[in-house]
Amino acid sequence: MPNLPEIDAAAPDLEAVFRDLHANPELGFEEVRTAGIVAAKLREYGLDEVHEGIGKTGVVGLLHGRGQGNRRVGLRADMDALPIQEASGVDYASGNPGRMHACGHDGHTTMLLGAAQYLAASRNFDGTAVFIFQPAEEGLGGARGMIADGLFQRFPVDEVYGMHNQPNGKPGQATICRGAAMAGASFFDITVSGKGSHAAMPHQSHDALVVASSLVGQFQTILGRNVDPLDKAVLSVTQIHAGSAYNVVPETATLAGTIRFFRPEVRDLMQARMRGICEGMGKAHGVTVTVDFREIFDVLLNDQDLTDAWAQAAADVVGEAQVDADSAPFTGSEDFADMLQQVPGAYGNLGHAGTVPLHNPGFVLDPGILPVGASIYARLIERRLPLESAA
Missing domain, CATH: 3.40.630.10 (Zn peptidases)
Structure with missing residues (x-):
């Protein structure tokens, strides 16, 4: 027909x-x-x-x-x-x-x-x-x-x-x-709060932008080293915002993005590892890193x-x-x-x-x-x- x-x-x-x-x-x-x-x-x-x-x-x-x-x-x-x-x-x-x-x-x-x-x-x-x-x-x-x-x-x-x-x-x-036909999704917002300075004297700063940039790369290790290769998952940082001048080390930087998953256990693992990485980077660089997850879509x-x-x-x-x-x-x-x-x-x-x-x-x-x-x-x-x- x-x-x-x-x-x-x-x-x-x-x-x-x-x-x-x-x-x-x-x-x-x-x-x-x-x-x-x-x-x-x-x-x-x-x-x-x-x-x-x-x-x-x-x-x-x-x-x-x-x-x-x-x-x-x-x-x-x-x-x-x-x-x-x-x-x-x-x-x-x-x-x-x-x-x-x-x-x-x-x-x-x-x-x-x-x-x-x-x-x-x-x-x-x-x-x-x-x-x-x-x-x-x-x-x-x-x-x-x-x-x-x-x-x-x-x-x-x-x-x-x-x-x-x-x-x-x-x-x-x-x-x-x-x-399970379509992935569940969480959106995330991350704020790195450090100490700004003159760009010519970066040793006086706790550079939020450097930490934010490092987080982008570190998050990718979650897929390669924490998530079971047989599980389907995606982690994408889609936004990074920091700074407003050529000669100022910014005080804050923000990241945003999404994770996709087909099992809630994988979502929980990815979120826990992201929180752990953020906490560790904060301690290592003397900055504060806050993480907020929003559950947007269930697994279809x-x-x-x-x-x-x-x-x-x-x-x-x-x-x-x-x-x-x-x-x-x-x-x-x-x-x-x-x-x-x-x-x-x-x-x-x-x-x-x-x-x-x-x-x-x-x-x-x-x-x-x-x-x-x-x-x-x-x-x-x-x-x-x-x-x-x-x-």
Whole structure:
């Protein structure tokens, strides 16, 4: 089965929605316009209930099928953009300076809207479809915000599914990983407080910048000498800030970055070693080093059986030959993991044309993916909530 014909017929309308969302990106918890468009579209399609303001700017739509079953399946899309100045060159590029949909969330939102439109017209399922449009996925805790606001108490589901675009130059290739599919993540902030001096008399200082620079290299020994080689882990220092003049040894220096892991024990080991190294460097150089960790993402755990369910729905649309249900784990992180801590489910990836990576100013989402993703979402509902006549 290729794309659902009704969704294919609606492809021009879906692309118009996508282009509008792309041209008007909003950061996490600021998706007021986007959420308003989503809610209006869901009401236009005839959903039974539309709820706004869930987790600040989230939207949830409920749609009852033609059957009388009480099972409920959730589908989730994220809505937020990134603080990036767009350089894609497309004619519908961001009109908001310093804001860009560089991760494809505008496409995710559009695909889920396409599935909602089709399912509202057909209602060819038995039970309730729950459409979850989530804010603030990009490290700001949007999933946790919706959960704290009673997402699964107010709108309970038996299982939940999500999907991400992948600019891998392989249109229609659907992949999903069983078990631990995406890494958990901690962010860290480190402050080195020393003693400043004239740069011509550095012996009078306790140089915070020298210590900070040394920490960058020392942290890499954790992966090489402390973490089991069979464990997957990443430690990246992504920021270092110090100084304001050519002739001043700075008093303070700051570092920031992230660690990624697939087991909490590995996270705990890495954090303990980082604290130990910071303490030792502080004593050795007569400075104070403070470390703060923030737990941003859980490990994303795909349910084994529901991984198969996602793969089967994808195969209905793109064909079995285009589906890999045993793909490798990915060291990126995704806060859909927080929803999977509450409800079993699965999260897959859908390839499309173009190879400029995500989170890049030149990223372009291929709009040809829109009816494909919408069809996969729709088939998940039809497969997981089948009518007796269609079972």
